[in-house]
Amino acid sequence: MKMHKLRLELIVTSFLQLLVLSNAFVTSSTLRRMSRTTITSSRSSGYLTENELWFNQTLDHFTSTDHRQFEQRYYVFLDYFQRPDGPIFLKICGEASCDGIANDYLPVLAKKFGAAVVALEHRYYGKSSPFKSSTTENLKYLSSKQALFDLAVFRNYYQELLNVKLNRSKGENPWFIFGVSYAGALSAWFRLKFPHLVCGSLASSAVVQAVYNFTEFDQQIGVSAGPECKAILQEITQLVDQRLASNAEAVKKLFGASELKNDGDFLYFLADAAVTPFQYGYPEQLCPPLVKAKKDGDDLVEAYARFVNRTFVVSVNDYNRKFLKNTAIKEDNGARLWWFQVCSEVAYFQVAPSNDSIRSSKIDARYHLDLCKYVFGKGTYPDVDMTNIYYGGTKIAGSRIVFTNGSQDPWRHASKQISSEEMPSYIISCHNCGHGTDLRGCPQSPLRPEGDAQNCSIPEAVNKVRQHMIEHIDLWLSECQTTHKRSVQYIEEMV
Numbered sequence: 001m002k003m004h005k006l007r008l009e010l011i012v013t014s015f016l017q018l019l020v021l022s023n024a025f026v027t028s029s030t031l032r033r034m035s036r037t038t039i040t041s042s043r044s045s046g047y048l049t050e051n052e053l054w055f056n057q058t059l060d061h062f063t064s065t066d067h068r069q070f071e072q073r074y075y076v077f078l079d080y081f082q083r084p085d086g087p088i089f090l091k092i093c094g095e096a097s098c099d100g101i102a103n104d105y106l107p108v109l110a111k112k113f114g115a116a117v118v119a120l121e122h123r124y125y126g127k128s129s130p131f132k133s134s135t136t137e138n139l140k141y142l143s144s145k146q147a148l149f150d151l152a153v154f155r156n157y158y159q160e161l162l163n164v165k166l167n168r169s170k171g172e173n174p175w176f177i178f179g180v181s182y183a184g185a186l187s188a189w190f191r192l193k194f195p196h197l198v199c200g201s202l203a204s205s206a207v208v209q210a211v212y213n214f215t216e217f218d219q220q221i222g223v224s225a226g227p228e229c230k231a232i233l234q235e236i237t238q239l240v241d242q243r244l245a246s247n248a249e250a251v252k253k254l255f256g257a258s259e260l261k262n263d264g265d266f267l268y269f270l271a272d273a274a275v276t277p278f279q280y281g282y283p284e285q286l287c288p289p290l291v292k293a294k295k296d297g298d299d300l301v302e303a304y305a306r307f308v309n310r311t312f313v314v315s316v317n318d319y320n321r322k323f324l325k326n327t328a329i330k331e332d333n334g335a336r337l338w339w340f341q342v343c344s345e346v347a348y349f350q351v352a353p354s355n356d357s358i359r360s361s362k363i364d365a366r367y368h369l370d371l372c373k374y375v376f377g378k379g380t381y382p383d384v385d386m387t388n389i390y391y392g393g394t395k396i397a398g399s400r401i402v403f404t405n406g407s408q409d410p411w412r413h414a415s416k417q418i419s420s421e422e423m424p425s426y427i428i429s430c431h432n433c434g435h436g437t438d439l440r441g442c443p444q445s446p447l448r449p450e451g452d453a454q455n456c457s458i459p460e461a462v463n464k465v466r467q468h469m470i471e472h473i474d475l476w477l478s479e480c481q482t483t484h485k486r487s488v489q490y491i492e493e494m495v
Contacts, residue, residue: 046447047100048077048107048117055157057123059130060141061149070130072150073121074158075101082114084166087174087477090155090198091119092190094183095338097126097331105439105451105466106178112470113477115176116162120154122147122183125334133327136376139340145390147186151177152194174480176473180204180436181411182341188416189391192398200400200476202469205435207414209393210346210384213365215353216413218271222358224278224408229287232294233274233358236304240270241360243301254305257316259323264367269319270304271350271359273312278408281432281443281456285311324375336375343372347382348414398423400476402469406433406444424472426465431457438465 057072075098089110091101098121101107110117121128124142131138155175163171175198179187184206191201222230243251244263252258252266260266277286286307293303317323318335326336342348349368352361372380392398394416403425405412412427419425428437433456434444441448442456453462 046103046449048079048103049075050100051075052127055154057128057150058153061146061153068130070123070128072123072128072154073098073126074154075119076158077101077107077110077117080107080111080114081116084168084171085173085481086114086116087176087199088158088162089113089115089117090151090175090177091117092151092177092179092183092186093119093121093125094179094181094186095122095125095341096334098122098128099126102447103449104447105441108450109470109473113473116173118158120151123150124337126331129329132329134329134336134340135327136340136380138327139337139376142337142340143345144186144189144341144387148190148193151186151190152197155194155197174199174477176200176202176477178202178204178439179206180439182207182346184415184436185391188396188398188401188403191401192391192396195399199480200473201398201402202438202473203401203403203416204438205405205409205411205415206403207346207348207411208391208396208416209414210348210382210387211414212347212349212382212384213351214348214414215351217275217348217350217410218353218357218359220408220410220413221275221278222356224283224410225287225358228291230358232287232290232300234356236290236300237270237358237360239301240267241362251301254302255308257319259316260320262321264362264371265319265321267360267362268367269316270308271363272314272319273304273308274358275410276312276445279410279434280445281406281408281434281437282311283408283432321371321374324371339372339375340380343368343376343380343382345382345384345387347384349382394418396423400472402426402472404428404438404465404469406430406435406437408432409434409437411435424468426468428461428465429458430461433457433461437462438469 053074053076054071055074056069059068059070060066089106091106098119101117101119106117123130123146130141159173162173163169177187177190177198184203185208187201188203188206188208191198225233240251248263249258252260255270257266257269260269274286277283289307290300290303293300324336324339349365350363351365352359352363396416399422401423403416403423405415405417405427407427407429416423416425417427432442436444437456439451441451441453441462453459456462
């Protein structure tokens, strides 16, 4: 099979790196749906580079009979690269258009280690679409497994390209892989499946556990909100349910969501609006105004509508099942694509717990399954058991992977939070530490240049975890380089 041939090719072309990583001894101790808000930034400070580069990627890595290819977009930043032997930091772009290499904390690490930074856009998203339409049939090559092989092929492609630019016939730079959220899971899974190709992985807010009924998500929002704000959010949910029954058109218009004809879609939209302040580090914009409205006797639904209309800057159509059914390709709209991955592979169904829920009880597993069926047709179902068997879930049996999570982030309950010697895990604890705090700072959206942590309620908590990250990266890169030199010396002596 083509898959086996590719694996053999990857191993052969990366022989020295395999020796480096398989023999070294580690001594250190210890999505679109999940990313509803867009990290906005100016061209001047938001990106290190927006210069698009392209290479031809294999469409299906798991067959020997289909040789189709598509153009995949990537970016390169070399300002800090210490030629010729400096490390290469591979940044995974996740479930959205990848418009450049963001100026977050990763460039700070690159400067410290003299690293090149390369970023690969995820297949199907942005400009890296293999097809002219996103029909369910055309989406069958959209999966985490295909994406991991994309990264492996790209890694070897760029290493060979760099060797040519450095005028050397062969050579292996030490590689380290980075990702946040779903891309963080890909980062961990890449190190798990291709340990001979990278020295290590940073898996930030990495959702490695596929979850069918993700009740912990809503429960964490309650914890992060605190008792008073949680009770108000629950009261708002009850009031909205009542108004939907009496005058659905009016309440949807109040939230600027008249196009959401399906009540479940509307209720999911409202639930997500309450999630983002905690997920992305700006809870003060939600809870204090609602508490004040409650004390003043104001209409709570109207108070919540003011927050949603002012702060929750997303496209309502991302929640509209009729819009999600549209198969037209649009560069800036990954909602249908991410829903396909949710409906076919990882689920992460953010359902209402049976008791003490913040979101409406109408947001249950049936709601999600009905949406999957409506948008993609019969037979589209997330086989979370197979996903977790393939990768290991939170029991992932990898090595040299750093897991980081923010204490207020509901997604951390799908991540690995138990630390081990081979896979240290850190929780960054502060009032506004959410999704990807280690790389993004506070708040996590909009982008903080260089991942500035000064606006985190406890900057020292962020800096402490970052120091641990640096120590692990430093150790694993040095072990790579040391073992590589020994391997080269051994080969030269044998010759």
